[in-house]
Amino acid sequence: MSSSFGQLFRLHTFGESHGGGVGVIIDGCPPRIPLSEADIQRELDRRRPGQSEIVTPRKEADTAEILSGTHDGVTLGTPIAIVVRNTDQRPSSYDEMAVKYRPSHADYTYDAKYGIRAPSGGGRASARETIGRVAAAAVATQVLKALHPGIEVLAWVKSIHDLNATVDPETVSFETIEGNIVRTGDPAMVEPMIERIKEVRADGNSVGGVVECVIRGCPPGLGEPVFDKLEAELAKAMLSLPATKGFEIGSGFAGTLLTGREHNDPFRMIDGKIRTTSNRSGGIQGGISNGENIVFRVAFKPTATIMTSQDTVTSSGENTELKGRGRHDACVLPRAVPMVEAMATLVLMDHLLRQRAQNGFPPVEEKSHEDDFDPNETSAPADLG
Numbered sequence: 479m480s481s482s483f484g485q486l487f488r489l490h491t492f493g494e495s496h497g498g499g500v501g502v503i504i505d506g507c508p509p510r511i512p513l514s515e516a517d518i519q520r521e522l523d524r525r526r527p528g529q530s531e532i533v534t535p536r537k538e539a540d541t542a543e544i545l546s547g548t549h550d551g552v553t554l555g556t557p558i559a560i561v562v563r564n565t566d567q568r569p570s571s572y573d574e575m576a577v578k579y580r581p582s583h584a585d586y587t588y589d590a591k592y593g594i595r596a597p598s599g600g601g602r603a604s605a606r607e608t609i610g611r612v613a614a615a616a617v618a619t620q621v622l623k624a625l626h627p628g629i630e631v632l633a634w635v636k637s638i639h640d641l642n643a644t645v646d647p648e649t650v651s652f653e654t655i656e657g658n659i660v661r662t663g664d665p666a667m668v669e670p671m672i673e674r675i676k677e678v679r680a681d682g683n684s685v686g687g688v689v690e691c692v693i694r695g696c697p698p699g700l701g702e703p704v705f706d707k708l709e710a711e712l713a714k715a716m717l718s719l720p721a722t723k724g725f726e727i728g729s730g731f732a733g734t735l736l737t738g739r740e741h742n743d744p745f746r747m748i749d750g751k752i753r754t755t756s757n758r759s760g761g762i763q764g765g766i767s768n769g770e771n772i773v774f775r776v777a778f779k780p781t782a783t784i785m786t787s788q789d790t791v792t793s794s795g796e797n798t799e800l801k802g803r804g805r806h807d808a809c810v811l812p813r814a815v816p817m818v819e820a821m822a823t824l825v826l827m828d829h830l831l832r833q834r835a836q837n838g839f840p841p842v843e844e845k846s847h848e849d850d851f852d853p854n855e856t857s858a859p860a861d862l863g
C-alpha cells in the first residue's frame with residue numbers, strides 16, 4: 479500500500495496540494511490516551527507554509543480537525559481520522575507546468591507511473607502531504623508520553639548550502655532551535671543562513687542542506703535484528719520525506735576514514751548502567767538501540783521548482799524550456815525540521831509497540847493467574863525502562 483507506514487501504529491496519509499484537503503488515518507493507537515486538536519495544531523504550526531519570511535508564502539492556517547477515534551479528549555482505540563482543508567490554492571500558476579515537466583520534480587515520474595497526475599500544485603508529491611505525518615506523530619507523542627515519558631526527539635538545521643552550524647546533540651535545546659526562523663541550533667549561524675536563503679530566492683534559485691536529529695532517552699532493545707533494523711527503519715522513514723537524498727547515522731560516511739580501534743565505542747559501567755564512552759554507533763548496534771542518544775542526519779536537495787528558465791520536455795515529447803511560477807520554498811530546511819522529528823517519532827512509536835508485543839511480558843512459565851495480562855495496563859513494562 480503506497481501511502482501506508484508502520485506495522486502496529488499504522489498510518490495512511492491522503493490528499494493533494496490543490497484538492498479538498500490532506501490528512502491521515504491512524505490505526506492501532508492505544509486507547510485512553512489524552513488527545514486534543516491543540517496537541518496536533520502545535521506541531522502543524524511548526525510545519526505550515528507562510529510561517530516566516532523565508533518559507534513559501536502560501537497562506538494556509540492548516541487547521542486540524544479530528545473526525546474520529548476520540549471521545550471526551552481521550553483516544554478510543556478506534557481509527558483516528560485527522561483532516562486539514564486546503565484553502566489557498568492558485569491553480570493558474572500551474573497552467574504551463576501541467577504540460578511541461580519541472581526538472582527534478584515528480585511531474586514526469588508520476589506520469590510515467592500512473593499515466594495521469596493532479597496537474598495543479600505539487601499534487602500528491604507536494605510537501606503538503608507531510609501534514610498527515612506530522613499530525614500522526616503528534617498523536618504518537620501523546621502515546622509516548624504515557625508509555626515512556628523519558629523519550630525526547632529533537633531536530634535542527636545542521637547546514638544550509640555550505641553554511642555549517644556547530645551544534646552539540648547532547649545539550650542543544652528545543653528553545654534554542656525554535657527561537658529562530660531557520661531552526662538551527664547554532665545562534666551564530668542564524669543570520670548567515672537567513673541571508674543565504676534570501677539571496678538565492680532573489681536570484682530565482684534554491685538551496686538544500688542537512689537536518690540533524692537526536693533521540694534522547696530511548697531505552698535499549700528497540701529495533702528488529704534483521705530486515706527491520708532500527709537504522710533501516712529510520713532511513714526508510716527519512717528518505718520517504720519529499721526532497722531527501724541522503725541519510726547517515728552516527729559516524730556515517732566519515733566513519734569509513736577511521737580504523738576499528740579508532741571507531742569502536744568502548745563499554746563502561748556508569749551509574750550501574752551499561753554505557754559507551756563514545757557514540758560513533760549513533761545509539762544503534764546490530765539494528766537495536768543501545769540506550770545511548772540516537773543521532774542521525776538527513777540531506778535535503780535544493781527545491782526543484784525554481785524561477786529560472788531550464789531545459790525540459792512536454793508530456794507530448796517536445797523539447798522546450800520552463801521557468802517555475804507560484805509560491806515555493808527557496809529552501810525547505812526550516813520546515814523540514816518538524817517533518818524529520820515526526821518520522822523519527824513514528825518509527826519509535828511503532829517499535830515500542832512491537833517490542834512490547836513480542837518481549838513486553840513475563841515468560842509463560844513464570845506467569846501465575848494473578849499476573850495475567852491486564853488490557854487496562856498502559857504503563858511501560860519494566861524492561862523498557
Ligand SMILES: C=C(O[C@@H]1CC(C(=O)O)=C[C@@H](OP(=O)(O)O)[C@H]1O)C(=O)O
Pocket residue numbers: 495496526527534535536538566567568598599600601603604605606607783804805806807
Ligand atoms: C503549501 C505547502 O508547500 C507547498 C509545497 C509545494 C511543492 O511542490 O512541494 C508547492 C507549493 O504549493 P502549491 O502546491 O500551492 O504550489 C508550496 O507552497 C505546504 O507544505 O503546506
